[in-house]
Amino acid sequence: MVPSPAVIEAVQAQLGPLRDGPVPLDGGITNHNFRARFADHDVVLRIAGRQTDLLGIDRDAERLATAAASDLGIAPPVLLFLPEHGCLVTTFVPGTPIPDPQLREPPALEAVARALRAFHEHAPALPTTFDVPRIARGYLTLARDRGGAVPAAAWDAAQLAERIAAALTGPEHVPVPCHDDLLGANILCHEADIWIVDWEYAGMGDRYFDLGNLSINNGFVDADDERLLAAYWDEPCTERRFAALRLMRSMSDVREALWGVVQQTISDLDFDFAAYADRHLRRLRATVADPRFERWLLDAASP
Template identity: 35%
Template sequence: MSEEAEIALARETVKRIPLLAGHDGPVERLGGLTNLVFRVGDHCLRIPGKGTEEYIDRINEMIATEAAAHAGVGPDVLYADASSGIFVSRFVRGGVTMTPALFRSIEGAPARAGQAFRKLHASGAVFPARFELFSMIDSYLGLIATKSVALPNGYGDVLKAAEAVRAALSAHPLPNVACHCDPLCENFIDTGHRMWIVDWEYSGMNDPMWDLGDLSVEGEFDSKQEEEMILAYFGGEPSAAERGRIIIYKAMCDLLWTLWGLIQLANDNPADDFRSYADNRFARCRSLMGTSQFAEALEAVATSKSTDT
């Protein structure tokens, strides 16, 4: 769909939403890999993308989005329709949509992201969905089996090697808390004083260390940025097991999102080169899993006591 057609769709959608129906000003296309997102005055309009209904629970998303706003982490929700997936939130004025480059250049951004995660995880919010890594991998593999798309060479071998991760995490679980679970840089809006988090499609009750590990990957954090985020989150030094979980999830998020990329490829999503996206994520996962750092992280989790995490 051309940008002109996207804007036309947005204007037609605006007419059907009482809150926005009187808007006669500009409609600006914003980012989004799978959805169509627009600025409409002081509001942000989201129209779900093609094929997202195959793997997104819209009721969970709406509940999570409202809970995140209540927790002070996400913008206020002003209109939501779970049946269509269309919703409207408050536009964050003075905010910058983050990228890996901006996380490097804006002072304190990794720390503010860590603090936002801490606020979310400590909020007591309860999301309907549970984000369970290996169940999602199985679900995505089942969906891919119905489509004409090939897994990267060696995916099955790496998935088999990840059984040691499954065993360690199962033996030493952390309490599940409300998590974002899909911390792309573009899902963070920084005002310089506060970090807001948007797009709660994949949110669920999860191990909180997932959010930290995944953002480190998505943001292409170096060791200094990662440490800034971690120390801001914990308010001090984490345990070896907590650090270990973050490292493990840096690999596991790539293992999972490789499959997500293949689903986008099969659904003809034009937003990116999803073949390269999937192959690159898988290569990064495989590389990290082959390091001594990963082995030490796995050992730290596997030998941890309940008081360590």
């Protein structure tokens, strides 16, 4: 796929003539991303995939979140938003994904923790919510109604999300602006700069989802989670906070698994979504089988 002539013309009208590209960028299994130069602007064109609104993606919220993160110095600036073309244009920033081992250690761990807390506490409210139990129900209903294959384990996962959400109450779980898709590929570094990109799932949600999502997507173990929480809160980790993060690792797998289930029925991308869903369902079953799981539910609900 390449950007349509209409997209190129719309960008040229505001940024100047196309000088180079567009060249496809690797990564991403929902959208199409391209690097290009318009006049003196080195940019990334982000073209939304087909029917991504069915995944709960709000493109205006993505734009607002990206702009807010840019204001905080943790995301590239937004140059254009062309909703009629499903296109977001941001400044291209140099950077490469932070390898898992490096992300789990200082100074990267502290930098990412500070960036997330800054966004959670200082970004403006977003016009959409990110509630995993609601998202799970919506994904499964959509997949079923479109004749997709919905494994029994997927319905069990949705019920588990309800149970976890019931344990996570109190001031620290009041909805805040969140990123909600902290894959390693979305956290870049260049020299001293940390960039968080791909804000399409951003919405008002539980900050612990971001922390748990970051943890499970990047191979964190218990000690890494304790360091992450200490860096995020700038004080020693507590049992309640540790339990909340560990439960949100499971919540992340619920979302990823059911996302894979629904993508099988709506996506036009060449990707094995069935295997993706199965991988996350299997990891979720292993987590629930951890003898500490029930204790985490109790600890997370404690005052």
